[in-house]
Amino acid sequence: MGRSFQKVPHLYSGPLYAGLTVGILGGSFNPAHAGHRHISLFALKALGLDRVWWMVSPQNPLKPTAGMASLAERLAEARAVAAHPRIEVTAIETALGTRFTADTLAKLQRRFPKTRFVWLMGADNLRQISRWKLWTRIFDSVAVAVFARPTYSLNALSGKAAQRFTRRRVSVSGVKGLARRRRPAWAFLRNPLHPASATAIRQARAAGS
Numbered sequence: 473m474g475r476s477f478q479k480v481p482h483l484y485s486g487p488l489y490a491g492l493t494v495g496i497l498g499g500s501f502n503p504a505h506a507g508h509r510h511i512s513l514f515a516l517k518a519l520g521l522d523r524v525w526w527m528v529s530p531q532n533p534l535k536p537t538a539g540m541a542s543l544a545e546r547l548a549e550a551r552a553v554a555a556h557p558r559i560e561v562t563a564i565e566t567a568l569g570t571r572f573t574a575d576t577l578a579k580l581q582r583r584f585p586k587t588r589f590v591w592l593m594g595a596d597n598l599r600q601i602s603r604w605k606l607w608t609r610i611f612d613s614v615a616v617a618v619f620a621r622p623t624y625s626l627n628a629l630s631g632k633a634a635q636r637f638t639r640r641r642v643s644v645s646g647v648k649g650l651a652r653r654r655r656p657a658w659a660f661l662r663n664p665l666h667p668a669s670a671t672a673i674r675q676a677r678a679a680g681s
């Protein structure tokens with residue numbers, strides 16, 4: 473069994489996910505926290521997902537490398553925080569050799585042709601997604617669900633991505649069927665707000681050490 477198989481079992485598990493709807497929460501998870509778990513549990517129910525993958529990114533192309541814990545540390549902590557049979561932690565981008573979300577999704581769709589993927593992200597990322605590589609392709613290829621997040625929601629809804637795809641926004645009542653909609657299709661979820669942030673945790677840890 474190769475090393476990458478042990479680290480990244482998802483890559484070779486296509487048949488296991490055939491017919492399933494999987495929400496992908498991509499993130500730095502530096503570190504994972506209760507906010508990630510909170511939105512994932514909300515998404516499982518509200519969107520009728522079979523699984524949520526926490527896709528721990530080797531390195532967010534827009535974030536500094538300084539202060540980024542190793543991938544192994546971030547994965548281990550994410551697994552401890554997730555602690556739920558339907559939340560799976562993966563480093564699949566390492567095995568795919570991708571760093572940009574548009575590339576990752578394209579490769580995943582080729583490898584998992586019978587799986588329906590939904591991209592999950594917080595309102596802060598809706599605000600900045602228009603700076604990502606080939607960002608409109610992300611909306612064209614998978615349904616997108618955006619979580620409300622303290623202080624970011626209003627700003628995000630007036631941002632470039634929300635404006636560009638305003639006609640493709642699915643109302644709260646249609647959220648359950650979001651994954652099956654013709655793309656582009658996206659929704660802003662009315663989840664209860666959760667204040668956790670990795671930045672705040674890193675600051676608290678630094679102050680305590």
Ligand SMILES: Nc1ncnc2c1ncn2[C@@H]1O[C@H](COP(=O)(O)OP(=O)(O)OP(=O)(O)O)[C@@H](O)[C@H]1O
Pocket residue numbers: 497498499500501502503507508511592593594595596597619620621622666667668669670671672
């Ligand atoms: N409390 C939260 N409410 C809603 N979405 C969240 C929350 N925390 C994180 N997310 C979302 O989860 C995904 C992964 O987040 P990430 O790992 O970057 O954590 P973070 O707390 O945003 O980190 P940092 O403070 O370092 O930027 C992102 O799409 C982010 O918007």
Ligand SMILES: O=C(O)c1ccc[n+]([C@@H]2O[C@H](COP(=O)([O-])O)[C@@H](O)[C@H]2O)c1
Pocket residue numbers: 497498499500501527529531532533534535571572573574597603604605
């Ligand atoms: O593709 C891009 O250009 C791009 C730019 C910034 C962030 N992302 C992805 O967005 C996800 C959330 O990142 P983060 O650091 O906000 O948790 C994660 O999967 C990143 O790889 C992707």
